[in-house]
Amino acid sequence: MKDILHNKDFTCVAVSKTKPIKEIQKIYDLGHRDFGENKVQELEHKYHNLPKDINWHMIGHLQTNKVKKVVPIVSLIHSIDSIKLLKIVNKESKKINKVTNCLIQINISQENTKYGFDTNEIDFINKSFLKEYENIKIRGLMGMASFSNEENIVKSEFENLNKIYNNVKNSIDDIEILSMGMSNDYKLALEAGSNMVRIGSKIFGARNYQ
């Protein structure tokens, strides 16, 4: 676990969803500052009950009516999965004079249960479009591979996202984050070019519920 938390090569978001404050505090005390949550209410609770120098990452699907609560406390939203959401994050950020860091979530898996833009829907990520949204900064892309034991499938999905990432990076400034890889597949993700992994169970132990 220490080799994931303390390294210079990539950022590890410790996914603390469902885990109590005191378990998060333990990882914080090891020097870790990046934590990820997927539910707004839980994120708010933890934000208010843990040290203020934590970088909170919103990694789950974000409902538009909850954006207002997330924007003031979040350091990076990984899960921008619609233009509508992007517009609302911009609007709520503007209200509090903040520029919110965001990743565009891309659906790289064959499973239709996953959120995110299809790989053929992302032409909107271009300079002239983003110029209209002064209160968001697109910092990169996020994706989740299929839940599959077949390494070849997972690997090719990650490689596909890395290819898309490099194209976007070449055309837009400030793009530098590729968020892919979880407890079971982060090694494949890092091999495929990830520089931010989201690790839950490998750090905190198994969860009883999602």
Ligand SMILES: *Cc1c(COP(=O)(O)O)cnc(C)c1O
């Ligand atoms: C829960 C979750 C993770 C972490 O999952 P683990 O398998 O426990 O590492 C990563 N990313 C997202 C979006 C999640 O919801």
